[in-house]
Amino acid sequence: MATTNLEKFLEYVENNQEHYVQRLREAVAIPSVSSDAAYREHVFKMGEYLGKLCESLGISYEARDVGTQELDGKTLQLPPIILGTYGNDPNKPTILVYGHYDVQPALLEDGWSSDPWVLTEDSSGRLMGRGATDDKGPVLTWFNIIEAHQKLGLELPVNLKMCFEGMEESGSEGLDELIQQEADKYFKGVDAVCISDNYWLGITKPCLTYGLRGISYFKLTVSGPGKDLHSGVFGGTVYEPMTDLTYLMGKLVKPDGTLLVPGIYDNVAALTEEEKAIYGKIDFKMHELHAAVESDTSIYSSESETLMYRWRYPSLSLHGIEGAFSAPGAKTVIPAKVHGKFSIRSVPNMDPERITELVTKYLNDEFAKLGTKNKMTVECIHGAKPWVSNPDHWNYVAAAKATETVFNVKPDLTREGGSIPVTLTFQDALNTNVLLLPVGRGDDGAHSINEKLDKSNLVSGTKLLGAYLYEVAAIERK
Numbered sequence: 039m040a041t042t043n044l045e046k047f048l049e050y051v052e053n054n055q056e057h058y059v060q061r062l063r064e065a066v067a068i069p070s071v072s073s074d075a076a077y078r079e080h081v082f083k084m085g086e087y088l089g090k091l092c093e094s095l096g097i098s099y100e101a102r103d104v105g106t107q108e109l110d111g112k113t114l115q116l117p118p119i120i121l122g123t124y125g126n127d128p129n130k131p132t133i134l135v136y137g138h139y140d141v142q143p144a145l146l147e148d149g150w151s152s153d154p155w156v157l158t159e160d161s162s163g164r165l166m167g168r169g170a171t172d173d174k175g176p177v178l179t180w181f182n183i184i185e186a187h188q189k190l191g192l193e194l195p196v197n198l199k200m201c202f203e204g205m206e207e208s209g210s211e212g213l214d215e216l217i218q219q220e221a222d223k224y225f226k227g228v229d230a231v232c233i234s235d236n237y238w239l240g241i242t243k244p245c246l247t248y249g250l251r252g253i254s255y256f257k258l259t260v261s262g263p264g265k266d267l268h269s270g271v272f273g274g275t276v277y278e279p280m281t282d283l284t285y286l287m288g289k290l291v292k293p294d295g296t297l298l299v300p301g302i303y304d305n306v307a308a309l310t311e312e313e314k315a316i317y318g319k320i321d322f323k324m325h326e327l328h329a330a331v332e333s334d335t336s337i338y339s340s341e342s343e344t345l346m347y348r349w350r351y352p353s354l355s356l357h358g359i360e361g362a363f364s365a366p367g368a369k370t371v372i373p374a375k376v377h378g379k380f381s382i383r384s385v386p387n388m389d390p391e392r393i394t395e396l397v398t399k400y401l402n403d404e405f406a407k408l409g410t411k412n413k414m415t416v417e418c419i420h421g422a423k424p425w426v427s428n429p430d431h432w433n434y435v436a437a438a439k440a441t442e443t444v445f446n447v448k449p450d451l452t453r454e455g456g457s458i459p460v461t462l463t464f465q466d467a468l469n470t471n472v473l474l475l476p477v478g479r480g481d482d483g484a485h486s487i488n489e490k491l492d493k494s495n496l497v498s499g500t501k502l503l504g505a506y507l508y509e510v511a512a513i514e515r516k
């Protein structure tokens with residue numbers, strides 16, 4: 039029997055694994071941390087790296103300047119949004135793929151086993167390095183797919199449009215405006231959107247993801263003394279910013295995860311019997327969660343409750359305190375100004391503006407009760423709305439078929455607790471279906487130390503996303 043183009047493609051990918059690992063190694067070596075001004079030049083370098091890939095593969099592209107941002111009192115140039123176009127055949131569907139080329143911060147001293155900017159492969163084929171799974175590995179698969187087709191002398195079955203940003207981990211600044219402006223220009227004619235920027239639930243079963251929580255990220259600042267002070271000389275005689283701040287942070291959430299901000303649960307969508315039934319059918323086991331977090335400190339003992347509190351109820355996490363003493367040793371200091379960082383993961387039908395109002399009022403009320411002479415401010419520094427898509431759409435049917443081709447299994451339909459600001463913007467501004475089609479596993483450790491992507495997932499993910507394009511081209515789209 040004649041070999042199909044898809045079969046040729048799958049075989050090519052299988053035979054070129056080391057090339058894909060090498061490409062990921064080059065990308066991981068660029069520390070493109072978007073949240074830290076000191077790393078901004080590297081975010082630009084990563085954008086240039088993708089631009090060069092586009093050039094080498096004949097992808098027509100533009101590195102779109104989206105202006106500046108204010109960060110820590112400085113005006114910084116925002117990294118460009120890479121817009122690429124590959125193919126323009128009116129007889130083919132057009133798929134828009136999105137990903138991000140910025141990463142979370144990473145320091146060896148955080149506890150990494152090796153340099154986070156050097157991709158390290160262990161004996162089990164785990165490719166460890168910051169951005170390996172979030173989101174450099176998945177972004178590179180789109181280039182791997184185009185390259186494989188060129189080497190094989192094959193056309194892609196679809197037209198591809200690409201949108202890769204360098205600010206996703208810091209609120210996607212500049213992207214929403216660009217999408218609104220370009221909805222009827224660059225993005226015109228897009229039939230569906232595919233994003234690979236999340237993970238399987240566990241470590242073996244692939245999934246398609248149709249919902250995400252939103253995020254409201256807050257900075258709570260308390261200041262008093264004009265400079266850091268000696269705690270022996272001044273302790274007990276001045277109001278201490280850290281004392282006020284930690285008191286307030288302790289008033290935000292209970293250890294069992296309950297949010298303490300009055301009114302915060304008011305708009306949370308009610309749980310229907312129909313929705314409740316979904317959770318029991320998902321292939322997910324508590325031991326997989328325990329393995330992923332490397333402890334058994336889960337709040338809920340059942341799989342269903344755990345999934346509900348990850349996907350459909352809000353959570354509040356305390357992330358850190360900027361300005362506080364945190365080095366080794368025993369410095370006896372009273373920090374003069376401290377910034378507490380926390381975020382709320384929001385769910386349908388919570389509204390970001392209402393969240394900010396409720397949090398601000400609550401913290402001001404609680405601060406007033408302290409009777410301190412220090413000053414307090416609170417601001418939401420970035421946010422994203424929750425997103426839910428229609429998993430019955432042909433885009434999901436095509437992805438499910440591709441999953442069966444590559445993994446020989448029907449994927450689970452999942453939601454996820456993380457946030458990708460652009461999902462809802464694409465859905466609304468382009469009036470199109472958005473699909474999340476993950477490459478990595480639930481234990482990849484995105485945002486954590488020792489982030490990894492298994493080599494087998496890099497390879498199967500490249501096959502999956504390529505097979506998805508074939509299914510999109512073949513499916514009845516209405």
Ligand SMILES: C[C@H](N)C(=O)N[C@@H](Cc1c[nH]cn1)C(=O)O
Nearest residue numbers: 172206207208209235253456457
């Ligand atoms: C799910 C995606 N890969 C991701 O990690 N998103 C981030 C977005 C974000 C928002 N503020 C900072 N980063 C997340 O969910 O934390």
Ligand SMILES: [Zn+2]
Nearest residue numbers: 172207484485
């Ligand atoms: Zn991330």
Ligand SMILES: [Zn+2]
Nearest residue numbers: 138172173235
């Ligand atoms: Zn991501």
